[in-house]
Amino acid sequence: MDTSIVADSSIITYYAPYKAKLETEMNRVIGYADHYITRNRNAPESLMGNFFADALLWKGKQLDPDVQASFATKDGIRADLHAGNVTVGNIFEVMPFENAVCILTLSGGDMLRLADYMVKTGGQPVGGMELVIENGKAKEFLIQGKPIAPDALYKLVTYDYLANGGDYITFFDNPIARKDYNQLLRETLMEYVSDLAKQEKHVQVKLDGRVQIIK
Template identity: 25%
Template structure:
């Protein structure tokens, strides 16, 4: 026991008396390396990734549907064909999920104009099309809000003067951008009723200054990405045929 005690004391003495080296940073150096087409690819790496690249490209370029025209988010002032397709696709694909989980239907959809990141070109609609339109990882959420908040949503649209994609909501403005009509599926908005609005997690959190979603009555996260909803929608259509309609319009009188 005495020898063990002496050994412990000796180790403690050595630990406390060991000299600690003082390290100091004297210099940081860096160099810029331009990555451009002058850099030669590594043949071994290219050979290794080639089958994976071909597999991914084959999946991305497989035809899901067909577009008879080219559709762009700049085609209309208050609603566009591509925006209407975007919102309708989210409704069509997410409502069955929400209904199965809650026994309720989604009342309307609101997305953001800036979330559409590409056109749909005339010709084959592929998985790559969906990734180009929606490169983000945003997911669908269904927010329960009072009709009074839906009215704030409508006011936001009237002031934004942009073709934010909507579905099931109908808005008419006068020449001064004042709200003349607003209804959901043809029924005037009831300020005391709870409406279930499908949107994305970014907008629910206040993105694009959409602060009317909170405080909410309820929140259902569907675990369903917007991009996946688009992919599933395209798979159900031999030919897409989105149009500009009267869901959000401004009168000139």
């Protein structure tokens, strides 16, 4: 294709209204970020990972008040959020996939397998959990501030891609229970930002030590 090919004006006329409508929606402002929210695949914790996991935990507790923690992966987060207005398009860049929210009931043993995965991968985005890694092992692993009990059950919110074994995850292979929702992960992020805006709050994220690596 080159400049010798003339655009079909009838086709342009047909799709132009849809293109304009899409651009209007993508540019719609849903909130405001006080600072640049960045990813960092080489760090155990990142601003973007905390934002992502906190939004997921927020929605999980709405869907099921017994949810205690959230889990995502670094590779699932595809963009940063720049300081300033947050638009629908920005959230599409962060999560371009059609992943949907999923709540799992896991044994304490499977939660410990989750901790082992985080140790091997140098940390992952989580909410409601704290993990300290030392000398290649989990030195401390807490959920809602308490140590994991191998014989207890835990409710965790994640998304279907991971629950189905994506990103080489095996510790979700035998949950005590699983409930899938039609709630898209992307919609969850939008709702989280919009809810903050309704409360006249901005998106503010900090590193809080939820995942630490001690050399």
